Structure formats: C-alpha cells, structure tokens
Amino acid sequence: MAFPTLIRNLCRHKSVAVSLVVIVTVVCLAVLAPWVAPHDPNMQYFEGLTMEGAPLPPNEKFLLGTDLLGRDLLSRLIYGAQTSLIIGVVANGIAILIGTLVGVCAGFIRGWTGAVLMRLTDLMMAFPALLLAIALAAILQPSIWIVALVIAMVNWVQVARVIYSETIAIASREFIAVERTLGASSLRILFSHLLPHLLPTILVWATLGISTTVLLEATLSFLGVGVQPPTPSWGNIIFESQTYFTSAVWLVLFPGLAIVLLALSFNLVGDALRDELDPSLKGRE
Amino acid sequence: MPMYILRRLGYAILILLGVSFITYLLLYMIPADPARQLAGRSATAETVANIRAQLGLDLPFYQQYFNYLTNLLQGDLGRSYIQRTEVSTLIMSRIRPTMELMAWGISFELIIGVSLGMLAALKRNTAIDRFLMALSFVGVSSPHFIASMLFLYLFAVNLDWFPLGGYGEFQHVLLPALTLGLLGSGWYSRMVRSSMIEVLQQDYIRTARAKGLTRARVLFRHVLPNAIIPVIPMIGIDIGIFIGGLVVVESVFGWPGLGQLAWQAIQRVDIPVIVGVTMVSAVAIVIANLIADLLVPLADPRIALDKS
Amino acid sequence: AEPKPGGDIIVTYQNDVATLDPAIGYDWQNWSMIKSLFDGLMDYNPGTTELVLDLAQSYELSDDGKTYTFKLREGVEFHNGREMKASDVKYSLERTANPETQSPGAGFFSPILGYDAVSAGDTDELAGVTVIDDYTVAIELTAPNATFLHVMGLNFASIVPREAVEEYGKDFGKNPVGTGAYELTDWTLGRHLIFSKNPDYFKPGVPYIDSITFEVGQEPMVALQRLERGDVDIAGDGIPPAKFLQFKNEPQFESLMVVGDQLHTGYLTLNVTIPPLDNLKVRQAINMAINKDRIVRIINGRATPANQPLPPAMPGYDKNYEGYPFDPEQAKALLTEAGYGDGFETELFVMNTDPQPRIAQAMQQDLLNIGIKAEIRSLAQANVIAAGGAQDQAPMVWSGGMAWIADFPDPANFWGPILGCEGAVPGGWNWAWYCNEELDAMGDKADAMVAEDQQEERAALWGKIFTDAMADAPWVPIFNEQRFTVRSERMAGDESLYVDPVHVPVNYDYIWVK
C-alpha cells in the first residue's frame, strides 16, 4: 500500500488523526526544542521560586509553572521529549526488535538453537528487571544511550516469550506447511508469511512498552543510574517531584499527561495500523 | 506428566544457578566497597583490609562465588552488611506479608483485568470499549508511587474507607492490593478483550446459545473459560513486572514485605540482601511460570504438556 | 510543667532499624535508640552538648595527662539482672576495638594504649585498660588526648554484659542487653520494635514513658498524615522536603514542629589532587562562585549559609571569620588568572535522594556562570562514598545526605577523618584529599591540651586550624542544616529533647506524655 494512501486510510478515524498529530507534534517539539522552548530548560530563574523556595504554579511567564529549582516546566517538557522519545521509541523499539528476533528464531527454527534461546529468555525473565537495569547502569557509567541500551536489554524478554509462543502457533498452521510445498524458502516464509501475522502482537507490545520504558528510565534516574541531571526527561521530572504531588500538582500532572498522551497516541495509531495491515479483519465483526 | 515436571524442575535449577551467577557477577562489578561500609569512616586501612579478609572479599571472583554457592546449598544466604543479620532471617520474616500482598494483588489484577476486558469485548467499538482501553493504558502508564499516594490520600485520608497503611488484617491488604490490581490489570484487559472477541465468533458459542442457555451461562461457562486460556501464560510473564510494582507499593503502604527490604537494600547497596532477594524473586518467577505452564493444559484439554 | 510518668507512644521510621549493637550501630536512626538501651561511662546533659558522668561516678586524670581512672557507680544492673562491674567496661572496650566485631567505631579507640595490637589482630586485650577492682578501671592512652572523655560518651563505648554477647553472638544487635533506661521487649523484623521502661534504671524517675513502639517501614509522608490524625507521636524521619512548607505555614502544624541546630556542615569537596582543582585560585574561584543563599532558599530555608567548616555551635567556631564572599565577577577573574578563562569541564558527585541532586544542580548552574561545566553524577550513597574515597575519581563531591554530623561536640572530630592527612587515604573520608601536615601538627598540639584551664586556648587553636585550612580552600562550606522533628500534641518535655544534638534525633529518656 502506498504510504500516502495508508496515512489517508488511517486518518479516517478522528481519534487516529488526532493521535498522529500528537505524535508528529511531540517529535517536532523534540527536534525543534531550542527554537520553540520559551526558556532555557536548565536556567534556574531567581523569580522562578517563591521567597520560601516553593515552585510557582502556571502563570504568565511560566506557562506550565516552574519546578523545584525555579526552572520553566514547559521548556523542560519540550526538551524532555528528546530523552523520552529516545527511551520510549528507540530503546523500546530495540527491545521489541530483539524480542521479536529471539522469539521468532526460537519458535521457527526450534531445534537446539531454539532451546538455547528460550532457556536464555527464561533466565532473563527470572531476573528482576529493575535490579538488572540498576546493576548494568551502575557498571556502565550512565548516559542517555547507555540507559537506552540497558532498557532495551531488559525489556526484550517478555516480548520474546510472547512472540515465541505465537510463532509456534502460527508456524504450525496449515498454510505455512502448504507454503513449503510450493517451494518457498524458510526466509520467505519467515518474512512474507510469519511476520505479518505477528505484527498485531508486536504492535500491542511496542505501544504498551512506550510508557513503561519511559517510567523505567525515570526509576533508574531516581536510583541514581539514569539520565543525569539536569538533562530533563518526562520520567525524571515526575520522579524528581513525585513527593510534591500534593503541593505542586502541576509538576507530576503535566509530564504524566504527556507520557500517557504519547503512549495512547502510539497505541491508537498502532491499533489502526494493525487493522489497516490485517486484511483478514476487513468486513468482520 | 511427572517426567515433564521433573524436566522443568531441572531447568528451574539451571535457571536459578544462572540468576545467582549473573547477580553475583553484576554486584561484584559495582563500584562500592562493602568492607569500607562496614568499617566506618574512622577506620584505618588495616581494619578495612582485615574486614575484607573476614568476608572473603579479597578472594578472586570465582572463589567468592563458589563459597556463596556452597553456603547457599546449606541454606546460608550470608549476612546483611547493614542489618548485620542473617539474610535468610530477614527474608523469612518478610516473605509472608509479600506472599499475601502478591496473592491479593494478582487476584485483583486478574479480576479487574478480566472483567474490564470482558466488558470491553461485549461492548466492542462503543464508547465504553474505547474508554476502558484508554483506562487500561493510563493504568500501565502510571508511576506506582504517585498512584499509591493518590489512592492513599483519596481513600484513606479523605474518605477514610481504608486504614492508613499498616499490616495485619484484611482491611490493610485491600488498598495496596487494589492499587497493584488496578495498575497491572491493563495488560490483562487488553488480552482478555481480544481473545473474547475471538471466542465470541466461534461456532460452539452459537451451539451453546442454540441449547437455550441464558446469556450469563453462555458467557461464564462457555466464553470465559475459552477466552482465559491465552491469559494464563501471561501470569507467568507478568510476574516479573508485578514484582517491580510491589517494591514501590510496599514502601508507600508500609507493608512489611520483601519489596521494602529490596528497595532499602538497593539504596544502601547491601549486596548480600540484594542477592538474596533476587534469588527469592527468581524462585517466585520460575514457580509462577511453572504453574502457568501446568495450568494451561488443565484449562485447555487440547494442549498436551510435553508438546510445548 | 512537671514531667509525668506513664504513657505509651508510637514513633515511626521508614527503614527497619539496622542493629542495636552499640559497637556497630552508627546511623542517626539507631544512635539514640542505643543510647536509651545502653549507658557508657560518660554522657551529655539532655538537650545539650555538656559532657557529664554517666556510669562513671567520678574520674581522675593522671598528671602526665595519659591515664584516666574511672570510679564506677555501684549497684547498676544490666537488663538481665546482673550487676555491672569494671570487668564489663574492659570487655566492652576490647570488644569494640576487636576487628572481629567489625565495629565502624573501632578507630575512635586508637588513642588507647595497645589499640594497634588489637587492631592488627595480635591480641584481644587492650594493654591500656586495667581493672583495678570491681568498681575501678584505669585507661591509659598513648598520649594526652583532650577528646578522650567524649570518646567514652560514644555509643561504641557502651557497656555490655559479656555473657549476653556471647550467648547471641553476631545476633547481639537484635537481642541487646544493656543498663539503659529502656529494654527491648519485642522486635518483629520489618514491622516494629518495642522498648519498655527499665524499672530498675539507676537514674531515679527516668524514663518517663512506659513503652515506645517504633513502627518501621513507614513512608515519611504517610507517617506525617498519621501524626496529624494522632495515630503517631513522633515522625522519626522528620519532615520530607515536599511537606515542609505546608507544615511550616499552617499554624496548627507549626506548633508540632521543633527546630534545633545540629553539629552539621554541608560542604562541597574540591579534590586538591585532580587538575585543575589542584590550583588554589581555581578552588578559591569556586568558593566565590556559589550562591549559598539561593541554595538555602531551594531547601526552603532549613539551614543557614556557612563560611567555615565548623558549625556555629561547635567550640572553636570563628565568629569573626568572613570566608569567601559570593562574587562571581571576582571568581571569573581568579579563573582567568589561573589560566582557565574559558572555564573547564569537571564532575560533581552527589547522592541521589531529594534534595541533594537539586542542590547539586544549583551549584552546577553557579559554576556554569563562571564557565565551569560540572557534569553531575548522581549515585547511590555507597557509590558516592566509594568514588570520594578513590583519589582520582571524584573532582567534586557534594556531601549532602552523607555529611559529617559530629560524633561528639569537639572540633577535633571535624578534622582528622575529613580534612586531616589520616583521612586522605584510599577509602578515607577526606574526599578533598587535602593533607596539610603543618595543620595536622597543630591539631595534635591542641589535642594534647587536656587540662581544664587550657580548653579555651585549645578551642581558639582549633578555630585557627580551620580558618587556615580555608585559605587553601579544599572545601566550599555551604550551609549548616537545622533539624526539624514533628511530634504529636500530647508529647511534652523540653523542645531541645526533640532535637537533642547528641541523642540524635530524640532523647527518648526524658520526653514525656501530657
């Protein structure tokens, strides 16, 4: 399907169109942060705190209020989108990729390669993810890319498990066997027949993974092994100020909304994409 | 069947060995000196060296790990650097509350997830469906700390429906378990929804209706048992994620469980406790997966154990 | 009002109590708990820093200033009913000194003759400690030491009964037996500890309260909420930063809050061995660059800006010392002079619990103002300590959350480990790696002044040592933090007891219930 047609089809539903707009906006904001952010995200304004040192609620100068150091929350959210996109989309994407690869290989090739891969997955799964992430990040000096890598290394496991069982189910379906009798190679079966059937599952996990990875990054920051201050990320803005949620609700509300909105948008687009790409659903229900 | 369980137990032991090795290796590599921690800030270098030798920390890695394993086989998980107590004592004292909270939390997760998923499937493509699915998203996207605090303020402080934290009676477990349930149920409600939709289209549902069964009977006796099958392995997959949330929720609600122990140990780099708790949760995860795998053939007679 | 005996109270903490073994316990949570369960030869007047006799009835100092002879109170019983004797004193000191005990306070006993042999593991006995009779014990030092009586007031010098220690072995910390005002009657791990009044306590009338239940595992925010409801009497963890303003600004809560000074300084260490911080001008520039008032504001005014290492309540604090002014212009000029007109890049280590990373970010911004790009490394406490203790790792460390709260109210305690050469070793606490042998010698000289009439002179000398050190600018002293305790309305007793400078955080022996 040509890309423009795809987009047009996706936009038939208002919610999906809105979601696309949200995603594109967030990406643009992240990329254009230096130009669109009203303030320097790291500037601790003297007038950004009350005389007692309390953050300011949304006002004219600071549209979404200030944080605990008197920095402009809006600007931090805009810059934070960069980090959060890297974590939520790139790191999560890598995790999904690894998980899919491992799951598909284990489920499709079976044999001892499959057995080894699945035992490895079981091993990783028995590991409390948080601990693994903390230890890895503590050993490898934290930086955004390391954190992204760590998250990817931790998060692929569940995906691999799910994809594995799905792969086995699909690989045992008749049309795959039939495909072999037509002379198709394993690679062709894999890419042309198996993967498209895995797509819905992959999409669900990919979109659900966005918010969880963003939050995992924040947990890591909280434990001192995440993205280092003052670099903002949506997650660490929340975690920095989570105990203030009664006295400065805007500090957790806005970044929280941002995360949910982004994740939800990806999810809606993902669902619509799945429906669009899965012709077997057309005219059903 | 017994053969299968034996084989699975064999795997489980291998997995636990792997977990212990990796944990030990990772913590060995973390830059923090336990001997220093124990010796205190006024200690001389000799004292530190002395303590290091006492703990066997001057040995090469493989030997340390070997010692750890030998002790482990004798049920000795070492002593906490901070609490100066047997790690096994610490864990034993906290395992019961954690199991309680986990049992309730997972039950709520399932009950909430399954019923919302069912509702969404029955009302699919309506506003209710969309609302529930968005809600499930908000659930899995919520940081546990804030959600717990919010529930605590709302239901315990303002409405006074629940006690403000604590442990002991049923009323204490309710709010933390509900929090865990609500936040974790999103995964389940999505799965249940899609498998319900699948099952609702099956021929045997029509057969059931043709028998004159009531809607409720069809739903609970025919649709649900079949729709739940793909959810069972999910419990095994989810348990690791669940434990992550448990850590935070326990801290907020003052629940005297392993989660708090783990959190404090992580913050204070109390390595023996971290290794111990990791091992315990690995055991929990392995058992949960085993149970899930054993449950699937029970729920679905078509599936044979040793085929998987 | 007169103290009223009776009553049961609830105190909450977030973390479980680590240990109640006096030779081991060394955090602000168990510090005063141990003081309530155990006694040492010396103690402090409640709510003050005045050293007084405790289990010792009197002491004598030999003329060479090296031997203290303590006369013990008679008839003091351990919780197990046995009378405390001089042999217990010897046993207790030797136990702490013994490396097998793994006591973090063993180093305090290094002035005692024979400590080195014990520390090396050659012998179990401290040669300097002699039991003269059941109620007399003599302690000989290697040199006169003005801080020694303070050391005898430390928890590490608490008197423990040998038979109980041997019975419980390594678990003595969970089954403490002492002579103190309270005894431990129940400890359910992860849930609560119950202290009950020791009816046979040797100080008549004390303690007032019948029992204290320490509920652990309580999130501080929730604890405060319960305190508002009257379910809890003391929130042991104090006020979390997020709740501070709310408490301070609402009259109904304000009356529940007690403020006190503590012997604490928050400082930024500048590693004098890592370039370009090895350049004095750079360090001075940094001292001038940081806006301490703003930092104090960020933590809602819960501290006062500091200009020297010693806190104001410490003897030797120099009121007239002005320190480095906040002057970014001059700081920049100094940097240019030092050849770093364009600034440089460095790292700032900080512990990762609120508000420390925020304070570090405030400093980071101030440093950036004069061109220094400090990358923040926010880590778990143990990792920061490890980095600080390695000579080439941490150029700057913000000490918040781990900072030096004096073990005893004497300036000497602020020097050796954190600014003296003895701390500038791998794994030491002198994270500035500042070693000035001249000043160290001056310190030794001051500590040798043991006579009563020399104390003023000694304090002045110490004051000079610290201000001299500031000329080398190994630190940026940032602020002296205050302490805030919240207690329920029914709690009574002098406010100073709730922010006791020695019985940190609360002196449980003397507070009472209305």
Place this chain on the structure above:
Amino acid sequence: MSATKEVTGTARPLISVEKLSIEFGQGPDCKRVVDNLSFTLSRSETLCIAGESGSGKSLSALAIMGLLPKMARVPEGVILFNDKDLLSQSERHLQNLRGKEIGMIFQEPMTSLNPTMRIGDQMLETVRRHRLATGGGAQQHIRNMLDAVKIPRANDRVKQYPHELSGGLRQRVMIAMAMLCKPQVLIADEPTTALDVTIQAQILDLVRELQSEFGTAVLLITHDMGVVAEMADKVVVMNQGVVEETADIRKIFTNPDAAYTRKLLAAVPRLGTAPARPHPVFGEPVLEVRNLRVRYPMRRQGLFAPARELIAVEDISFTLHQGETLGIVGESGCGKSTTGRALMNMVDFEGEIRILDTDIQGLKGAALKKQRQDIQMVFQDPYAALNPRKNIAELVAEPLLIHGRGTPAERHSRVKELLAQVGLPDADTMTRYPHQFSGGQRQRICIARALALNPRIIVADEPVSALDVSVQAQVLDLLEQLQQEYELSYLFISHDMAVVERLCHRVAVMFAGRILEIGSREQVLNNPCHAYTKRLLAAVPIPALDSKLAPAVMSKDTETVDLIKPRGAVLQPIRYDQPEAGHFVAVAV
C-alpha cells in the same frame, strides 16, 4: 418406519415461515441475502432446503432459532411457531424455546462443540437448563440419548473432550445433544457434508429413526441431492436468496418447474451412470510409491508407559502414469490425506516415493525446490491452506514468484488466466482476501494456485467436497480438460463415489492405512471384490426417488481398528489376490 412417513397435509403446520427476508448492511451497501422465503413444516415431516452454496440456507435456519448474527436484519416476514411469531419474542422466551422445542445441528461438527468442556457436561447443561431431570436421572438421560445415536461405550464418552472424538462421533454427539429434549422441530444444517458416505448413511438413518420415535419435524439443509432424495418429504430449492421452487419430493425429481431445479438435478453425478470411457493408453509412470509407511508419534500415557505411534499409512504401493487419474476413496481417517502429504514431503515417511524417477526421500534445498514444480497439491481444507493476510492475486502468484517465473506483468496475466479457468473471472476477485469468499470459491482458488506452475502431477484432496453440484460439475470439467491439454496426472482423493467414478481411471480403496482394493474404475466400482468396498458403495445415497438405502447396510457399525501401536510395532503384511489383470484385492488375514 414408512408408517410415520405419511405426509399429514391437513395437520396444522408446526412452523410456518412467511415472506422472510434477511439483509446485511445499511443504506447503499445493503445486501439482501434471503428474499421472500415462505414454507411450512408439520409434525413428523421432513423438509429439505436445497440449493447452491451461499443461497441463504443457513441464515434462514438461524433466523428460526433467533440466532442471526448481530449485523443481520429482518426487514419483513414472520416465523410462526405454534402460532406465535418468533421474530417478536423476547430473548428470554426464545431461550426457553431453544434446545427444548427447537433443536439445531450445525454445519461444522468439528468446531461446534466447546473444546474445553467434557461431552457429558455439555449435554448435562441442556438437561439442567430445561429441567428435564436432576442428579442421577440426568446422567441416565444423557446415556440413553448417546445410546440412541449409537455411540458405543457412552459411559466413557461423557468424560471425553470433543477433540478426542472422530468427526463422525462428534456429529452424533451434536445430534444427541439436539435431541435431548425431544424437540418438536429439529433443524439439521448440512449434518453430513463433512462426513464420509458410510457415516453419512448412519447419521441419516439415525435422524429418521429419531424422527419416527419422537414425531419430530425435521428441517434438513443440504446441497446433496442424494441426501434430499433419501430424506425429504418436501423440498425448497433456493438460489441466491430467492426460492426457486417449493414442492413435494416426487414432483421435484420427476417434474420440476424451475429451470434452476432442472439444472441442479442435471448436474448431479450419479454413481453408475458415468459414461463408459475408453481406457486410454498411458505414458510413462510419473509417480511410483513402494511400501509407503507413515506413523505419527503419540504422547506417552505415563512416565513408564511405552512410546506409541499412530499408524496412518501402512505399507501401500501404487503407480501413477502420465495422464492418468487415480482415485483414493475410504472412510474418514483412513490415511488418504496423509498419503498425499507424504507425496508432498510434508511428513516423515518410510518406503520409497519416486516422482519422475527421482527418489524424494531426504531431498533438500535446490533439488527439493525443483521437484516441487512437478507435483502440487490441492488441500482438503482450502481455508486453512490460504494465508488469510494475502489477497488472491498474491496467493495465486506466490508459486510463480517463488520459482522466479516471468515478469510481474506476465505473472499478473497468468493469474488472471488461471482464475478465469477455475471460474472466478470477476475483476475484483484478485484484490479480495480468502475470508471474503465462500467455501467453494476458496477451493477453486487453491486449484488455481496448484495449477500455476504447470505441474506434472496434482494431488487433489477432496477438491470438490464443499461445492454445490453445479459448481462441482464445472470444476470437474476443468480438471478433465486440463488433463487432456497437458497430460496431467491426478491423485484424486474423495469420499464421493459418484465423483470418483466420473473422473478416475483407476480407484484405490483405503481402510485403516492400507489399500484394500485397487484396480481400474470398472473393476472396483462395478465388480467390487472386497467386503468393505461393497459396503462403501452400498452406502452412497442415490439422488433419485424410491432408491432408499437398505437399513441393514447402514446400521452396521463400521468395525474399528485400533491404529495406535507401540513404537516400532511391525504389522502383518497384507497379501493381495488378483482376480483380473490390474485388479488387486486384499486377502483377509
């Protein structure tokens, strides 16, 4: 039996359907799938609805049950049952009727039982729901009913799950379940399409027996005119949603009014009526099978139980020549499809299979790929064999793409040509997806795909079973025509003896994994020598009046052979007699 079969025309009808219409979709997309359907059904009467696939038969039945899919609307019409309009009844009321007054047997026995519930429990549910009996009485009632449908060892069966039963047994369970409350009306939607003739005969017999016993009115839906002739009192012939003709059975077969009915009847293949064809001289053997064995490993029953395997194909040999069609017939589960799958190298097998003189055992990589071009298979279940996410153009072009034949444009035109050949010339066919076709159309798509590479041999596994007779005839013509054009060889698997007779040159009869009889069409069908072959032929319903099957033939239970043996078990080899040249008959041992 015949005593109750008298049509009581004067009796008040039990069900009368008047001017029923069913629509899908809204506004301009609105599609009327049933239009103006009317009929009546009285006690003890059997009404057959016949007609081509997709003509609205199943939907009409569902409308009576009140089980139409949500999307369907009934714009007009009434369905009177005991003088009450079912369409306006509340759901509660309908629930009380369903299962009790009106029972239904569904088209698909394989998927119509709840896979996670024991047979007994599924039946018990109905008993409980309609308060027929309680406790032990209920159990007894169920066993009685299972006995009535001739399910042996009913006590064990109630504890089994559906997947543990064969298709025939499942269909019988379905019937037993529908009959539990002795409903006044039994709706049977193609109850035997999926079954082989012997079981079909038994089941039809069963329905008749139950009908006579309980006086049930039966609404039987089928496209098999043989079944119609066998069962019906009255017939409704439907085509594309409209009724072509409603008449007495006698009139339909002797003097039909509607042209469509005539066409339908004309297309019905009748056993024994195929024109005698000259036996052509065949070319080279293209396929040689020697001592083929296929065994499926089974699950152990316990820790120490011996490993077991299911014997699917045991020691069969045959040869297929160029331009020849070999038919394989036999009851369900006798190993027909497995034989085909072995030829396609889809299962592990023992013995020798030579295709165009190449031994295919262990063939790999390029050699295997090359060999794939010579032999293709049309699979039994066309829906399962098609990737649901590919459109028809992609599916049919797939083999061309795999083997790199032609340019995209050439491939496109080849696909178009193939689809036209199998009778799917519509322009939009190529862009639709498998689920948008009826079962029969899907089967044709599979045939088109198998033809794409111009293979020398085609294994056709029940290629016409889901087709209604007119389309079936069309497809058979196509197969014959292709054979003449390209000298194709077919291995034709079917349970429809008439179709086999029409198409095949030679016929093999399989039973329990073995070939019992093999020979030319005439030899096997006109002169069957093996008892099993004879029984098989006797069970074929004849699409003509007054040719009802002899009850004796049908009620006899097929002897069952336990095919599950310990691993590596050696079975006694079978011996063959040769009554005539080329005609081999197994000798009973």
